[in-house]
Amino acid sequence: MVYHIVMWNFKKELTEEKKQEQKAIMDRELKALVGQVPGLLTVELVPDPIPSSTHEIALVTTLEKAEDVAVYANHPAHVAVADTYVRPYVCDRAALDYEPASERD
Numbered sequence: 001m002v003y004h005i006v007m008w009n010f011k012k013e014l015t016e017e018k019k020q021e022q023k024a025i026m027d028r029e030l031k032a033l034v035g036q037v038p039g040l041l042t043v044e045l046v047p048d049p050i051p052s053s054t055h056e057i058a059l060v061t062t063l064e065k066a067e068d069v070a071v072y073a074n075h076p077a078h079v080a081v082a083d084t085y086v087r088p089y090v091c092d093r094a095a096l097d098y099e100p101a102s103e104r105d
Contacts, residue, residue, distance in 0.1 A: 007055035008090035023047040036077045039068030
């Protein structure tokens with residue numbers, strides 16, 4: 001299993017109300033990708049990180065294998081969600097992909 005973690009900040013022009021609305025939409029739309037994107041096992045949106053965090057929102061996904069990260073990134077359903085519900089509202093993207101040591105052969 002592989003973890004794909006992405007973090008963002010919201011664009012400065014978004015109001016707190018719009019941020020909360022967008023978090024709910026992102027959660028719904030990203031979770032709907034499970035079952036549509038081959039290899040995508042789980043999706044969890046982290047809408048309210050603790051104050052020591054450097055980013056306002058995060059996405060934690062699990063995929064079957066490392067190669068599935070590229071499949072997910074390029075899948076038309078994911079691209080449509082990202083282009084419509086995520087990218088227009090966020091900035092400062094950071095990503096980390098890893099396979100837990102306990103999962104490696």
